[in-house]
Amino acid sequence: MKPTTAVPKKSAKPAAQKAAAQKAAVPLAASAKRPQYAAPALEKGIDILELLTDAEHGLGMAEIAQKLHRSVGEIFRMVVTLQRRNWLYADRADCYHLTTRMFELAHRNRPIRTLVEAALPSMQLVAKQALQSCHLAVFEAGRILVIAQVQAPGPLSFGVRTGSVVGMFNTASGQVMLAFRSPQERERLLEQNAILTGEPGVLRGEALAGVDKVAADGFACSPSQQLRGVTNLGCPVWGSDGQVVAAVVIPFVERLDVYRGPTLEETLLILKNAAVDISKALGQPGGS
Secondary structure (H helix, E strand, C coil): CCCCCCCCCCCHHHHHHHHHHHHHHHHHHHHHHCCCCCCHHHHHHHHHHHHHHCCCCCECHHHHHHHCCCCHHHHHHHHHHHHHCCCEEECCCCCEEECCHHHHHCCCCHHHHHHHHHHHHHHHHHHHHHCCCEEEEEEECCEEEEEEEECCCCCCCCCCCCCCEECCCCCHHHHHHHHCCCHHHHHHHHHHCCCCCCCCCCCHHHHHHHHHHHHHHCCEEEECCCCCCEEEEEEEEECCCCCEEEEEEEEEECCCCCCCCCCHHHHHHHHHHHHHHHHHHCCCHHHC
């Protein structure tokens, strides 16, 4: 019989130790990058909000999913929830945009605060000189949002409250915000227009004719479409980038008592000067 040669068995210890070391190394490497406490749903929601912050024209559901490297199914319920809670809104093209929810919850938002801080001194001077209330408005989510207001001096005053949301077509602030835009930008804003409860329907051609007049004149001056006896005056506020960032507006009411102040024409000049001063405060050379 042919003698058999015993083949020495390889020790499993080095291989086992190597595998164990590799296995142990994975969690250690991952733990350096992974936060100690994770909230995936919250992070997903924040990712969506941060993404839409920089999306000037909004994003569709599929675009959001693609940019976040997720499936539509992963983000669908989060987007719907954010919309239901009024953090997002969808335009007519089903593109999602941020609402003013953050502003409403935290008025300390720096860009808005900077705008208000720059405008308030001039607005207070307007109220004092014209004996009229004035307010500052910006475009947001297809509507016009009043972010600051100064009351007229004296026992009687008429004005629009801070936080009020008004229409785009039937207000001086809305016309001003539309007037000084490129045709493409104007179309984008028109697509976002959100009709408010009680707001009368306006024909597109009629509305744009009023906007074109504001662009030609450089200011808005027209009878209020909400209240008889009120004339809305509005001027653009320009940012440092050369874009209109807000409208400063006076709902002019003629006084009949001893507080009768400047005429409509004089008040418009006061408002124009204030708009220039606010624009300069925001870094716009020349103010317009």
